[in-house]
Amino acid sequence: MARSALLNVMVQAAFKAGKSLARDFGEVQNLQVSLKGPGDYVSQADRKAEKLIREELLKARPTYGFLGEESEEIIGTDGAHRWIVDPLDGTTNFLHGIPHFAISIALERQGEIVAAVVMNPATDELFTAERGGGAFLNDRRLRVAARKNLSDAVIGTGTPHLGVANHGTYLVELRHVMGEVAGVRRMGAASLDLAYVAAGRFDGFWERGLLPWDIAAGILLIREAGGWVADIDGGNKPMDDGSIVAGNEYIRKALHEVLHRPVPGK
Numbered sequence: 721m722a723r724s725a726l727l728n729v730m731v732q733a734a735f736k737a738g739k740s741l742a743r744d745f746g747e748v749q750n751l752q753v754s755l756k757g758p759g760d761y762v763s764q765a766d767r768k769a770e771k772l773i774r775e776e777l778l779k780a781r782p783t784y785g786f787l788g789e790e791s792e793e794i795i796g797t798d799g800a801h802r803w804i805v806d807p808l809d810g811t812t813n814f815l816h817g818i819p820h821f822a823i824s825i826a827l828e829r830q831g832e833i834v835a836a837v838v839m840n841p842a843t844d845e846l847f848t849a850e851r852g853g854g855a856f857l858n859d860r861r862l863r864v865a866a867r868k869n870l871s872d873a874v875i876g877t878g879t880p881h882l883g884v885a886n887h888g889t890y891l892v893e894l895r896h897v898m899g900e901v902a903g904v905r906r907m908g909a910a911s912l913d914l915a916y917v918a919a920g921r922f923d924g925f926w927e928r929g930l931l932p933w934d935i936a937a938g939i940l941l942i943r944e945a946g947g948w949v950a951d952i953d954g955g956n957k958p959m960d961d962g963s964i965v966a967g968n969e970y971i972r973k974a975l976h977e978v979l980h981r982p983v984p985g986k
């Protein structure tokens with residue numbers, strides 16, 4: 721599997737941040753933690769990882785824009801390219817010592833995601849994709865799962881937490897999905913959830929209330945693994961809308977239908 725120079729830059733940045741996160745994960749009880757809002761934590765580890773990634777990416781491509789969760793956006797002079805970065809996706813898992821978190825780095829060109837890296841430093845799993853070049857887990861080419869029926873499917877999701885407004889809508893959706901599928905999983909890192917769909921581990925996934933850095937890389941991973949991604953209304957704007965429904969063509973469609981099933985008596 722040959723990686724482009726740009727993808728190599730992204731992988732190097734992820735490795736650097738990964739080393740830093742792995743060190744901090746070893747002494748998580750000593751980290752300074754603050755709240756951005758109810759249930760929304762950020763730590764020194766998030767900020768340090770973002771700084772490392774930002775320096776590495778901007779050193780390699782100084783004219784590109786940069787959108788990261790933990791620092792101010794840079795509008796690039798080049799106008800066409802933008803990095804979209806979540807330096808630590810799954811902060812809550814990280815702070816609780818749960819080894820399921822990731823670094824997510826995407827490159828956008830003229831509004832399209834063209835390269836993606838999602839890496840879990842706790843398991844050494846590196847997911848990569850380039851537009852038209854396929855998706856990979858380490859050196860293995862990925863393909864979404866082939867299951868066609870929801871009754872056989874394991875579906876990932878993201879449950880809202882304290883401070884998030886959509887609990888009611890979510891519970892209705894969850895009730896409908898639970899009644900149709902073989903299993904529902906809530907792992908706690910959206911970028912890895914999407915990488916798991918690309919790898920065929922999850923048959924499908926849905927969540928609302930996400931931000932571009934949670935999903936930019938995962939969207940390309942899924943498309944390059946032969947899967948389908950839409951927003952919750954079936955449109956092509958998950959990054960703008962912050963909602964996502966994903967799977968192979970059968971599961972995405974079936975999941976979309978279940979999520980939009982009318983509520984009896986309404």
Ligand code: IPD
Nearest residue numbers: 808809810811812878908909910
């Ligand atoms: C969160 C995770 C989580 C999702 C939240 C995100 P963060 O990202 O991806 O799975 O449910 O909506 O905010 O804050 O840990 O980077």
Ligand code: CA
Nearest residue numbers: 760761789811
């Ligand atoms: Ca966060």
Ligand code: CA
Nearest residue numbers: 806809810934
């Ligand atoms: Ca995130």
Ligand code: CA
Nearest residue numbers: 789806808809
């Ligand atoms: Ca984050």
